Amino acid sequence: MLLTATTDATAISATNQDQIATTTDAVLTLTKSADRGNGVAAGDNVRYTMVAHNIGASPALxxxxxTDGSNVRVDGVSTAMVLFRDVLPAGTEYVEASLGTTTLGGIKLYRWSGDPAYSYRTNGDDRSRVIEVAVGFAQPIAPNVSIQWGFAVKVKPNPPISILNNAEVEYSNGTLASKEVSNPVPSGSLPALALWRLRAGAWTPLLLICMASVCWSSTITRTQH
Structure with missing residues (x-):
């Protein structure tokens, strides 16, 4: 887009040219939500739902x-797929039989503690071992097609103040390997909490405030007298 402006008094003109890049590749967006926000306690379940949409002009392959050069392995075999993945947040454990997708063709995948990154099992629905869940698609995701999947976690005893979590999708956009990361989703154990720590003669609290599933944090220093 080319924009030219000229002043009336001095007849000085200026030109600005903006360039907008377009692509015919696949572009996946990924959003995440939780059915619980603030006030979760030990023993509570939190259900996460992820929705992806191909807003590009080509199929996601x-x-x-x-993107980091790693290979996806399923039951020990290198496998090509559109991979939606989510590492369980700290302070939670997987709820058995909760992983699922509403989209046909999705393969439920589990990574156990001790397994290498991007190495998954199709028969691994074990809450005591699962540290990451995923859903894979061996078929392309066409333009304007949406994918929905989700899972649940159980909050462990002594949960952290805020349980932050996001999901990822890895795919080929038709030109190269691509990755998209969802928005982070917080679930807080308390709506507001201030913790003070005495360190090097100074009280230093970390103040975390969560409202409507959005968290702000700030550090305040108070000198000890």
Whole structure:
């Protein structure tokens, strides 16, 4: 877009040219939500739902090599897929039989503690071992098609003040390996909490305030007298 402006008094003109890049590749967006916000306690379940949408002009293609050069392995075999993944947040454990998708063709995947990154099992629905869940698609995701999937976690005893979590999707956009990360979703154990720590003669609190599933944090220093 080219924009030219000229002043009346001095007849000075200026020109500004903006360039907008377009692509015919696949572009996946990924959003995440939780059915619980503030006030979760030990023993509570939190259900996460992820929705992806291909807003690009081409199909999102399965890929076996990811953006960092890693390979996806399923039951020990290198596998090409559009991979939606989510590492369980700290202070939670997986709820068995909660992983699922409303989209046909999705393969439920589980990574156990001790398994290498991006190495998944199709028969691994075990709450005591699962540290990451995923859903894979061996078929392309066409333009304007949406994918929905989700899972639940149980809050462990002595939960952290805020349980932050986001999801990722890895795929080939038709040109190269691509990755998108969802918005972070917080679930707080308390709506507001201030913790003070005496360190090097100064009281230093970390103040965390959560409202409507959005958290702000700030550090305040008070000198000890």
């Amino acid at each position: 399965p890929g076996s090599t990811l």
